[in-house]
Amino acid sequence: METTTSWTREKPTRSPFAMPSGLPGRLAGRIMLWTNRQQDLLDLLDVQAGEQVLEVGYGPGGLIRLLQQTPARRISGVDPSPQMRNLAAQPHRAEIATGRIDLQLGTADRTGFGDAEFDCVVSVNNVAIWPNLQAGLSELHRVTRAGGRVLIAWHGGTRPSRIARSLALPEDKATHLERELRSFFSGVTRHELTTLTVWAAVR
Numbered sequence: 001m002e003t004t005t006s007w008t009r010e011k012p013t014r015s016p017f018a019m020p021s022g023l024p025g026r027l028a029g030r031i032m033l034w035t036n037r038q039q040d041l042l043d044l045l046d047v048q049a050g051e052q053v054l055e056v057g058y059g060p061g062g063l064i065r066l067l068q069q070t071p072a073r074r075i076s077g078v079d080p081s082p083q084m085r086n087l088a089a090q091p092h093r094a095e096i097a098t099g100r101i102d103l104q105l106g107t108a109d110r111t112g113f114g115d116a117e118f119d120c121v122v123s124v125n126n127v128a129i130w131p132n133l134q135a136g137l138s139e140l141h142r143v144t145r146a147g148g149r150v151l152i153a154w155h156g157g158t159r160p161s162r163i164a165r166s167l168a169l170p171e172d173k174a175t176h177l178e179r180e181l182r183s184f185f186s187g188v189t190r191h192e193l194t195t196l197t198v199w200a201a202v203r
């Protein structure tokens, strides 16, 4: 099983939720699809007609399914796990063929997309897994157009499950994330949704 080291942890993790692969990865993907509720994040994102949206770390594609119902012109995503790409792509064969949905392999710090391609960039239950926070934020800044929106969500919120509560960022890490966000973006605000803490920012 693969391991990854992140800016939030000193020790590498083998969690199939962080690096989904093999049978444990498949199971983790199904659990994420079943448990992750992201409608209120979508409401906060407020996708407008014709916008181009990027999701970083789409996993099994729960948010991609919701984004598909918005008037976005193009919905793109990056995730390093081929297994998650297969799972996330399954319900969208037709829209992948037309190019409206575009799910690529990549990471937060190397998305492979062009400068200022997106009106909004969103990442959910993903930021604390990034190996390097600054490199990830710098890449998000690069691919978002001036005036575009960036939303970074992590476990937390007003009614987190027991597991989500145990995964919530300690305040020193949350403050660090907020400070780094302010060094790249303006208008940084923190929101508590039902099961997610969200940092919103403007490029």
Ligand SMILES: C[S@@+](CC[C@H](N)C(=O)[O-])C[C@H]1O[C@@H](n2cnc3c(N)ncnc32)[C@H](O)[C@@H]1O
Pocket (backbone or CB within 6 Å): 004, 017, 018, 019, 020, 032, 033, 036, 056, 057, 058, 059, 060, 061, 062, 078, 079, 080, 081, 084, 106, 107, 108, 109, 123, 124, 125, 126, 129, 130, 131
């Ligand atoms: C806990 S899952 C969350 C998936 C999805 N966003 C959700 O909420 O259901 C974390 C995902 O982040 C991906 N991931 C791991 N390292 C990453 C990185 N450096 N950049 C982007 N995504 C990464 C994993 O492959 C996995 O699909």
